[in-house]
Amino acid sequence: MLRKNGNLEHLDLRGADLSGVSFDGAKLRWIKLAEANLARCSFRGADLSGASMWNANLKDACFDDAILEDADLDCANIDGCSFKGARIRKTIFPTPRLSLHQVQDSLRTGAKIKLEKKSQDDDL
Numbered sequence: 001m002l003r004k005n006g007n008l009e010h011l012d013l014r015g016a017d018l019s020g021v022s023f024d025g026a027k028l029r030w031i032k033l034a035e036a037n038l039a040r041c042s043f044r045g046a047d048l049s050g051a052s053m054w055n056a057n058l059k060d061a062c063f064d065d066a067i068l069e070d071a072d073l074d075c076a077n078i079d080g081c082s083f084k085g086a087r088i089r090k091t092i093f094p095t096p097r098l099s100l101h102q103v104q105d106s107l108r109t110g111a112k113i114k115l116e117k118k119s120q121d122d123d124l
Contacts, residue, residue, distance in 0.1 A: 009030055010030050014036060020040045022041070025045045028047060030051065039057050039058065042062045043061060056077070059077050061080075061081050064083065064084040065085040080112050
C-alpha cells in the first residue's frame, strides 16, 4: 500500500515492528501505532493528524515537514528524532523529559531531540 501511495488512515498497527520503514508522504491520519517499534522510520511530509504513537519507540525517526496536529507521542521514545518544518498544533509530546525549547529548535533547524535520562524517582 505504501508503494502505491495508498491510504493507511485509521489502521490499527499497535505493537507492530515497523522499524526502518519509509512512510514519506503517506496518509496516516488517525492511525494507531501505540507501542510500535518505529525506530529509524521516515515520516517526511506524512499526514499523521490524530495519530496515536503512545509509548512507541521512535528513536532516530524523521518527522521533517510532517503534519502531527492532534497526534499523541506521550511516553514515546523520541530521542534522536527531527521535526524540521513539522506542524505540531495540539501535539502531545513526552514530558517532563522534553523541553519546549528543544521542540522549537528542532522545528526551526532540524536539530535532533535529546531526551533527558529518566531518573529512578520517575519509576516510584
